[in-house]
Amino acid sequence: MIEFTFWDIVRNLLLAARWTVLLSLAAFIGGGIVGMIVLFFRIAKNKWSRRVASGYIALFQGTPLLMQLFLMFFGLPMLGLRIEPWTAAALGLTFFASAYLAEIWRSGVAALPLGQWDAGASLGLHYLQELRLIILPQAFSITRAPTVGFLVQLIKSTALTSIIGFEELVRTSNAINNATFEPFKVYGLVALIFFVMCFPLTQYARRLEKQAAAR
Amino acid sequence: MAFGWLPGALGDIAHGAATTILLIAVTTLAGTLLSILGAAGRRNGPVLLKRAIACYVEVMRNTPFLVQLFFIFFGLPSLGVRLDPLLAAMLAMTLNMAAYTIEIVGAGLDAVPGGQTEAALALGLRPRQVFVKIVLPQALKIIYPALTSQIVIMMLESAVVSQIAVRELTYEADMLQARTFRSFETYFVVTLVYLALSMALRRLLMSGGRRALGAGVS
Secondary structure: OOOOOHHHHHHHHHHHHHHHHHHHHHHHHHHHHHHHHHHHHHOOOOHHHHHHHHHHHHHHHOOOHHHHHHHHHHHHHHOOOOOOHHHHHHHHHHHHHHHHHHHHHHHHHHHOOHHHHHHHHHOOOOHHHHHHHHHHHHHHHHOHHHHHHHHHHHHHHHHHHHOOOOOOHHHHHHHHHHHHOOHHHHHHHHHHHHHHHHHHHHHHHHHHHHHHHHO | OOOOOHHHHHHHHHHHHHHHHHHHHHHHHHHHHHHHHHHHHHHHOOHHHHHHHHHHHHHHHOOOHHHHHHHHHHHHHHHOOOOOHHHHHHHHHHHHHHHHHHHHHHHHHHHOOHHHHHHHHHOOOOHHHHHHHHHHHHHHHHHHHHHHHHHHHHHHHHHHHHHHOOOOHHHHHHHHHHHHOOHHHHHHHHHHHHHHHHHHHHHHHHHHHHHHHOOOOO
């Protein structure tokens, strides 16, 4: 039997935390890209496009992330795609993030005075130029705090991918716990690692919020 | 896609859904109560209590619920506290929800104008009466929509407690798919059940809130 010292546990957990960070980044970037597309549909002039987009958002906000991950993990193979836990986790979290980010950014677009659109139009900008030059930069800037807040939520959500078999922090900690029988120490350390990742971001979001309130 | 297994599985799904509803009902009541105490303590308690509550909120909000659940269910027994899975799930959910709702309730308490407290004190109410009868009802009315969202989020989060073998909706889905080998269809049906539950819960809370707290709850 292998003996685990305290440092062995810490080292293994930190190595596994790489995957948590990587998955969070992949899902945040992927979710940002897909979320932009959803946002375009959500604020489009066409009524049906808006309805489809809000249905998409409601679907992801109204079902558990765990179910979304299971459907991704078991559903994609039915379409004939061979899928690894890593792909299912990244795709599942990407779609999950896209719905939340689209909704956050939409609230930013909705918060802008309508005069901004009129002013853009009167300058002779067409719809896409208006979005790119006037609306979206302002919408992103006023929703920076909730976007960072959502990143914290996303990092915490990566813990669920352990359930579909992705080897991130929590899954590794389960394996270590099964070898060492020291759940108090192991899960305490895992919580600490997550805290160290999330707390600075939470503080940053809080600072952004204060700045926004002061403006 | 095949749904031939569905009629025979309805009982299990209903049973699982009932457990999920039980979990969220207990969590809502205990979590709201705890967060009222927490928010009040954070504003009016001694300095040490204020700090302790602030720490608690930060720790819970910056760690995943799954890890908190494992810590409570697997970690606490080494301190001599052994909990049955259902109880551990209720405890973890309540503690997790309270961390979020302490902030929400606190924001509501701050939003009630100070003149309300002064007026009530001038009328001769004792401080506790002022809090319970004057400030709290107004605060709850202000934060009710945010509280509702948090309760719905908690209901969706409760899917995770299947991991410590609480026989709720997700656990029943895990068992069903192991029996039927129809993983996608099983999770698809259960996802729809969750969607219906979250929509019904939101509607129920909104109409219930309107009745209990009066008009103005949107």
